[in-house]
Amino acid sequence: MRMYTDPRGEAYKQVIDLAISNSEYFVLKVKIPDEVVKCNYTKVLEALKPYLVKSIVIQDDNIAEVKLLSNTYRSNAFYTAESYNFYRCSNESGNILKQMANRLSDWIYPTMPEDLCFLKEGGGDYLYSIVHEHMYGMDITEEEAKELMNRITGLFLELESHQDLDRLLDDAIKHRTDKLYISGHRLTELPENIRDVTELRILEIFEQDLYRLPEGLFELSKLECLKIMTADLESIPATIAKLKNLRELFIQCASSDRPAPGFRVKSKEEISLDHIPPEIGELEQLEQLTIQYTSIHELPIELEKLKHLRILNLEMGMINQRPDFLKNMKQLEYINVSQNSLLNTIKMEW
Template sequence: MHVQKDEGMETYGMRMYTDPRGEAYEQVIGLAIRNSEYFVLGEKIPADVVRGHYTSVLDALEPYLVKTIVIQGDNRDELTQIRNTYRSNAFYTAGTYYFYRCCEESGNLLKQMANRLSDWIYPSLPEDLCFLKEGGGDYLYSVVHEHMYGMEVTEEEAIELMDRITGLFLELKSHRNLDRLLDDAIKHKTDWLYISGHGLTELPERIRELTEMRDMEIFEQDLYRLPEGLFKLSKLERLRIMTADLESIPYQ
């Protein structure tokens, strides 16, 4: 199911290249629970659509439910007002939104119910897990249909968290340096990467070290040569290259 995003939607905080998974997901959930007042899950299906099996998830979380907000599809003013009130990426379309109290017990349920943020999507689970700070604003947000994830942290905090949590891969200003970008991409075993604006004529051979890569986009105007290592990435499913004059593709 595709959800139409509101045209006025803004994203806040520092973006992630991709969402953390496995142990990194659990650590990030623990961090968000400690730094947030509520977490929010959305149910954005039409009223006449049958719910998925995630009703058991809503039942399990029921003891921690604080409030519910329903935004009607034809009420754009209400949507804008709620988004501005909470300053959150959670509210970008009509639906039913559930606010849950952040505590160790509710956090443990979130860790058990999913393996990564992108798991929070219909029909498997209620959608777009977001954490709201006391007084409003996201600490952590996800808009799964748009592959958008982020945290409200400073550059310094992001660097410290990335040092501590392998698998949390945030976009840093220092990633304008390709070597630093690749260092972090390799360390955090990212499965998605966008390379652009580095003035490259060829990709470094160490690209082969991105062993978990599934989806890569490269936008380099002067790129003309690709390393053989790029085609040794066994998990790569999608490769998009935008350049002016590619010399050749290595024979495999």
């Protein structure tokens, strides 16, 4: 069963205790670190050395050997040709894992050995993590997941009952998740209590009938990444300026999460989203701005205030020419204001 995000803090410690008690080994992928991080990296390996059972080294991109290892242990831990260390599960080794990290995503190169996974006796994952892909999960049933979520605040698992949006948001609020994906709920508007998921840093919404964004969305002060895919969107409210920590804004119209016979993609001229509010210039941390398939026909000059903006992508809009003020934005690495996909793409060279 997948996790929405990896548990952190006290929840991480409780999950480690749980995994230690239900597993025979835990596995870490080991690389030779750069000198700059060698001290911390090797400190972890030295602390775990008394519990090392064996190491398996796969060289030269031997994919056949990787597949054999993965099939032998029935585990997600093995997916590249690397060195893998197997450690004995015990209270002592578990304490080291809790001391060295605050969450599963901390186990990533170059600061730490990678992808902490726990193997059950006889094979199979009890808990797995593939940190680069933001994938985390546990081998438990729906009922076991509900019981654990009641017991461990911060363990947020993808339940079948989350097809009910109210239940999904209630659990997201309870577990203070920092990441949430909403899709398949046939929404025309987001519930106002989205504002209560106060720890959100990443929010992705794929709802073809979503048309209006609530004010509560813009009270998520910690939000760093907001992605919205829908068939049509009324507007980008001026209150987006309140998202002071936003680094990436992605909006794509003409999207469908459940295409059915009779579904018609509107022409760009029919899309309601026809302008970017000047308040966009108040998002001082914004690095990526992508708004695709809209009737937007001009860019606000306030974009020039975005000193950290590296990527500006407004493809499949209705902008006739590139505004002169973009020449002043020396930090831009990529810009696309084409009316057609993949045309008139410009790599900025100053």
